[in-house]
Amino acid sequence: DQQVKQNSPSLSVQEGRISILNCDYTNSMFDYFLWYKKYPAEGPTFLISISSIKDKNEDGRFTVFLNKSAKHLSLHIVPSQPGDSAVYFCAARDGNYGGSQGNLIFGKGTKLSVKP
Amino acid sequence: DVKVTQSSRYLVKRTGEKVFLECVQDMDHENMFWYRQDPGLGLRLIYFSYDVKMKEKGDIPEGYSVSREKKERFSLILESASTNQTSMYLCASSSPGQNEQFFGPGTRLTVL
Structure with a gap:
């Protein structure tokens, strides 16, 4: 059963507007969440993260919001740019999987297209 | 700057061949992971290792092995x-x- 879900396979947004990518999780033991960005034929690159003790983290145009009670997080990109077009993966760290190392569990990804 | 390199960007092999995919990192990291990415399935963990000589199965280890x-x-x-x-x-x-x-940048493997 999927523990990290990205229910929208794709999202299309106009340049300059806000992009909102959503992620839901089921495991209340997840203690850290990350967003990765992936261009075709490249490896994923880390974008932004948030600890489960916070509800918001901001880095430039990127903001991640965490709602623990709803087991939901979202990534906001404002303003969206054509270069943001990529696949975005949500990932969660499970402190109980892999002991103190904590492996990451990834969602299936959302393909964002930002149109000029 | 952390660098993870993979031996090949593109690889074409035939059914039944033995295939080696190499990964090298230059940041003295203890933990290393292998994933595969397929459309609609995201990143799935094949194997991981927390130390030299150590290996653990991930979610889809069947048909694979690893060496550290x-x-x-x-x-x-x-x-x-x-x-x-x-x-x-x-x-x-x-x-x-x-x-x-x-x-790393990934290896696109095609098995014919």
Whole structure:
């Protein structure tokens, strides 16, 4: 059963507007969440993260919001740019999987297209 | 700057061949991971290792094995390649207590 879900396979947004990518999780033991960005034929690159003790983290145009009670997080990109077009993966760290190392569990990804 | 390199960007093999995918990281990371990425399925963990000589199965280890003889190198082995192993293979590394994993550029493997 999927523990990290990205229910929208794709999202299309106009340049300059806000992009909102959503992620839901089921495991209340997840203690850290990350967003990765992936261009075709490249490896994923880390974008932004948030600890489960916070509800918001901001880095430039990127903001991640965490709602623990709803087991939901979202990534906001404002303003969206054509270069943001990529696949975005949500990932969660499970402190109980892999002991103190904590492996990451990834969602299936959302393909964002930002149109000029 | 963390660098994770993978031996090939593109690889074409025939069914039944033994395939080696190599991954090297230069940041002295203890943890190394192999994933495969398929459309609509996201990143799925094949094997991981927290130390030299150590290996653990991930979510989809069937048909794969790994080797970690040196700290910086983690190899994924397809003992007898099959067409359903056609995929993008991604290697990653991290340090204990570090949540972020650093990924290599990936190897696009096609098995004919």
